[in-house]
Amino acid sequence: MDFLWRRRAARIVQAWKHDRILDLATGSGDLALTLAKHCPGSEITGADFCLPMLLQAKAKGVSRLVVADGTRLPFPDETFDVITVAFGLRNMESWSGALREMSRVLKPNGHLLVLDFSIPENTFLRPAYRAYLHHILPRIAGLLTREKSAYDYLADSIEKFPRGGAMKSLMDANGYCESTFEPLTCGIVSIYTGRRG
16 A cells, blocks of 8 residues: 555656655655656655665665754755655654745745545445554554554554644644645555745
8 A cells, every 4th residue: 555655645746847846754765755756857866864874775775865854954944845654654753843844945936745544435345443552553463573563553643643634734834835634544654745935
């Protein structure tokens, strides 16, 4: 599913037809590489605070990489046309602070795309998904990885992260306009977009 989510995000960015893209919280570079396939004329920079992850991204072929904290980006004002962040904003120290910092380094009328987990709005699916997220996934993943606490954290962070209209309001309050959201896979993931006002 992750492949399909990244491809959808890249197609949205491709339609914006911009030159300079920052993939924030790039991790091992999966979204940056997908963006490179869909936007071959664009300059794509991957940024992450975790150097070992950037080394993985480099090994996969991401050439422009910067160690950076999403709330204190080492770029001048109005550097990028587009910023993407996949499964990273949710883990940042301050969602508002990170959104404001991203707005600072976006050019006027530049675009932001956030791809992250959410909770389905469907009243029948939501309880089943929450049971899976909080009870089944941590146990199975804990047996396989011996890192159950990481999956407990994942579930808690997804519950706390704003979704739907709440996320649009957060974006609007921190420098963006024309905010939208698109639920994917029955709403377990959502894509949020906005334009720097």
